[in-house]
Amino acid sequence: MKLPPVDYEAPETVSEAVELLAEHEDLASVLAGGQSLIPLLALRLARPAVLIDINGIDELSGVSAADGWLAIGAMTREYVAEESAIVADAVPLLAAALPLIGHEAIRSRGTVGGSLAHADPAAELPAVARALDAELVVSGPSGERVVPAAEWFEGYLTTSREPDELLTEVRFPAAGPGTGVSFQEVARRHGDFAMVGLATSVTLSDGVISDARMAFAGASDVPARATAAEELLAGERPLAELFDEAARRAIADIDPPSDLHGSAEYRKKVAAALVRRGLREAVDNARERQ
C-alpha cells in the first residue's frame, strides 16, 4: 500500500532532532534507514503524525575503535559496517552477524542504530548487542545518557528510549585475544528473519573457558541471554558433553513463540542445536585467535 499522509522534518544536527522530538514526542517516528519503518507505514501498523528523518545528520555516521571499545554512529549503514576492517578486527561477532541481515539491498539503506532502536527480537543486531553487553548512547533535552543493552530492550519493538530521546551511538566492547565468536541462525529462506538465531562469544585462557556469552534472537519478546548455560560453561574445559548440557540449560530458560513457521517445541530443538554449533565454532575460532 501507499504510505499514509505524514508531515516531514529533516534536521541536520542531533540537537535539532532532539528539539523536534521534544516538540512531537509520541506523535513522531524517527526515520533512519527506513527498512523497518517504511513497511510499518505501508501496512498501517505505525501511524506517526510526523517523520523526523535523520539521514541528513552527518555526525551520526562513522566507525571508530579506541580504548577497547568500538563506537558506531547510529546512522551508519549496515553495509558500511559489514565492509569495515575496523569492525571485523574489533568486534568479530558483529562482523559475523551483519551479512545475515535481510538482503544486500536492505543493508544498503538499513542502519546499525535503526535495527537496535526498532528492537525486533528476531533480528541479529539486538542479539549481538545483548550478548556483548553493548552500550547505547541516547541524546535528550537534558543531555546524553548511556544505556546498557540489558536495560535497553523492554519488549517486542519496545526500548527504554524516551519519546524525546534520539539514539546516537552504539558501543561494543572489543574482543581480546583468545575470544572466538559465532553467529548461528536457522531461517526458512536466506535473508528471512531467523526462526531462531544465536550470538555466541567464548574466551579461552589456558584451555579453559574464562568467559562465555550467548544471546538468542527469536526466542522471546526481547533478545535473551542464556545465563544458566553461561554460568555452567565458565571455568570448564570445552568438551562436547559440556556443550550438550549447556544446550539443555539454555533452552530451559526460553519460551519461544509458535507461528506458522514453527512451533515453540520445534524452535527449542533448533535452539539447542544452535547452542552446540555455536559453542563448537566459537571455541575453534578462539583457538585460531590465540
Add this chain to the structure above:
Amino acid sequence: MTEVDITLTVNGATRTGSPEPRKTLADFLRDDLGLTGTHLGCEHGVCGACTVIVDGRAVRSCLMLAVQAAGSEVTTIEGLALDGRLGTLQQAMWDSHSFQCGFCTPGMVMQAAAFLTDHPDADEQQIREALSGNICRCTGYQSIIDGVLLAAERTRGR
C-alpha cells in the same frame, strides 16, 4: 504534508520534482517521471521488483522516500541500455531466456547489475546469494542465474 522540491540525477539526466514526503522513490520514478520500467510488487520491501541503484548501491525504491533521493544519482532499468542497444547484462539475460512474465525483471536485473559491478568475479553461489532478495514466480531462478553468470563471463572476457 507540504510538497518538497527536489533535484536528482536519473539515468544521467538532471530531474526535478515536488513530491509529497510520503511518496516513495518508486512512485516518484513511475508517476512523476514516467519511468514505469521500475515495477512495484509488494510495496513493503519483500519482493525486490522495485530495486534500483542509488549512488552505486542497489536499494528498494519502495523503502526510500523520493525526498530522500534529493541530490542522489539514481539508475533505473531504463538506464542500462547503451544507445538503444541492450547492455551486456541485459543481452546475456536475453540470450539465456532468463525471464518469462517480466514482472520481477527490472528488480532482478538492477540487483544483478549492482552486484556484478562490485563483484565481477562472482561465482554461482555468490550470485544466488546476491539475488536471494528478489522473488520470481515463473522461472525457478535457474535461467536467471545462467544469465548473470553469462554476463560475468562476457565481462571478464573483454
